[in-house]
Amino acid sequence: MALTFQCECGNRTALFATGDIDEQGREYIEPEDDERVTYIVGDHGVLFRCGFCGYTYRLEKMRTIE
Numbered sequence: 154m155a156l157t158f159q160c161e162c163g164n165r166t167a168l169f170a171t172g173d174i175d176e177q178g179r180e181y182i183e184p185e186d187d188e189r190v191t192y193i194v195g196d197h198g199v200l201f202r203c204g205f206c207g208y209t210y211r212l213e214k215m216r217t218i219e
């Protein structure tokens with residue numbers, strides 16, 4: 154499993170499944186190259202910051218999953 158991050162500037166990288174699974178059966182994902190994208194998890198959602206142009210995308214928190 155992988156998610157692809159693609160910025161308008163052409164920067165493209167993937168977040169890939171690590172094989173590590175938490176106690177509820179959910180698998181961890183990580184950026185394949187952390188110079189291309191930085192992600193920041195906050196109280197209101199997740200920010201993905203492009204490592205090339207600095208543009209930042211915001212994924213808003215929809216609800217709490219637990």
Ligand SMILES: [Zn+2]
Pocket residue numbers: 160161162163164203204205206207208
């Ligand atoms: Zn960019």
